[in-house]
Amino acid sequence: MVLLLVITNFPYLKYEQQNILQISVLEVGQGDSILIRSADGKYLLVDGGPDASVLSRLGQILPVWIREIDYLVITHPDLDHLGGAVEVLARYKIKNLIISDHKSSSQAYAFLEKLMSNVKSTTKFAGESIVLGCCTVLDFLWPDKSLDRSTLSANDNSLVFQLRYNDFDMLFTGDIEEKIEAEILVSDIDVLKIAHHGSKTSTSNKLLESTNPEVAIISAGKNNKFNHPHPEVLQRLQDSGIDVYRTDQNNTVHIYSDGKKYWFKH
DSSP, X not given: OEEOOOOOSOOGGGGTTTTOEEEEEOOOSSSOOEEEEOTTSOEXXXXXXXXXXXXXXXXXXXXXXXXXXXXXXXOOOOHHHHHHHHHHHHHSEEEEEXXXXXXXXXXXXXXXXXXXXXXXEEOOOTTOEEEETTTEXXXXXXXXXXXXXXXXOTGGGOOEEEXXXXXXXXXXXXXXOHHHHTTOOOOSOSEEEOGGGGXXXXXXXXXXXXXXXXXXXXXXXXXXXXXXXXXXXXXXXXXXXXXXXXXXXXXXXEEEEOSSEEEEEO
């Protein structure tokens, strides 16, 4: 895969009619939210960040007439992924909801369960896939349905998937930690979404060696109290020769691909 130079201050909608995949890692503070637009105009949102700020980010990107999202994927029910997703569910028509089977006792999760009654919802397991639009494929790699995961944390029960668009691929890791990273059997990807906002308990050298990404993207809040991304993780990425983009420094990071090459804007 050919990586082009970063393009700044370039209109997001320029590629709408050019068979270009668009992925936006949204700047939502200390949390995760990623908007994907397939080359033929289908939308998928991965998580919603911690709060309603995701709505303003979506408003900056989505055309004003778009009030419908084809898929909402909630990787796990921690508030920094779930809080804004609930706001999205309340304000957009969601055609399909894909959610981790890990439950939560939080108020946000209780509100989510109420909203889910009006949405087609399911979970996905390793070996299952969905197709977004004509030719963007999401292959789910975790969780493994055959395993007893009752003792695993919400983070380690995160939905993990690989997005493929012709020759371009990107790995989405939720908040999994090193133990579960060892279960993810993927090699030679283009872009890695760093797990758990750059926590030192994730992004092992073993994962970096097996996936061999060219670029890593970290979603974390500015000056957050968790010290994310951790200096050890940044050092691992540097030692591996991986280019890094961070929402706490670069704001929303946009990735574009025509299926052969890919490029960035922030």
